[in-house]
Amino acid sequence: MDYANLVTAVQENKTQETNKIIEALRPRLIAFLQIHMNANRSDAEDCAQDSLLTSLEVIKEDRINDPDQVVSYIMSICRNNYLKMQKKKRPEATDEIPESHQQPPNQLQTLLDEEQEQLLEWCLSQLKQKYQDFMAYWFDHPDSHAKKVAEHFDISVNNVWTRKHRLIQKLSECYQEKSKL
CATH class of the missing domain: 1.10.1740 (Rna Polymerase Sigma Factor; Chain: A)
Structure with a gap:
């Protein structure tokens, strides 16, 4: 054309x-x-x-x-x-960091996280050894399927869910109690 x-x-x-x-x-x-x-x-x-x-x-x-x-x-x-x-x-180059990209100092949060972790460890130590092992397995393998956990501990899948639920409830109550101190 x-x-x-x-x-x-x-x-x-x-x-x-x-x-x-x-x-x-x-x-x-x-x-x-x-x-x-x-x-x-x-x-x-x-x-x-x-x-x-x-x-x-x-x-x-x-x-x-x-x-x-x-x-x-x-x-x-x-x-x-x-x-x-x-x-x-394109974003403009600037010497100033926008507030949306700034992070507050995290020392306090780190201390709180450490305190929370210590409380959780203390609560875990109050459980019987077989329940400590059970929860440790879940912490180490958070994506595990209940069937795999059941095979590992030689228990039923229903028992895995029941035990997990009860232990989490028990740890939560212990944590709540200790964190009020």
């Missing part, structure tokens, strides 16, 4: 011919952006549309020096528009 006719068609208000040329040119611009600029489809379509509108305004205002180079001109506008779009999406 001869895209040089676009300048003449726009300047002479030939709407059908202008639309026909634009319909043929738009997919070419989208493909250019996707292939050469690595644009995604949506960005390429938006950018191609904006570039065509800008180009039509420039042609109407008779600011095109060489109508034979109209496609190169439109592609340059398209590339520049895409680069501007990408620049807007």
Whole structure:
């Protein structure tokens, strides 16, 4: 297709011919952006549309020096528009750290975590050895299936769930009691 006719068609208000040329040119611009600029489809379509509108305004205002180079001109506008779009999406470099990326000092939280862990260990030590082993297994293998745990301890699957539930309840009560001190 001869895209040089676009300048003449726009300047002479030939709407059908202008639309026909634009319909043929738009997919070419989208493909250019996707292939050469690595644009995604949506960005390429938006950018191609904006570039065509800008180009039509420039042609109407008779600011095109060489109508034979109209496609190169439109592609340059398209590339520049895409680069501007990408620049807007990039975060700006700054010396200040936004509050959303700042973390409060964690010394207090570390101390609280250590205290909680000590309380839990104390509560665990109050259980019978076979129940300590049972809970230790769950702490070491949190993703284990009940069937595997049942085989390991040679008990039924129902017994695994019952024992686990009761021990967690017992540890929770112990922890609550000791943390009030």
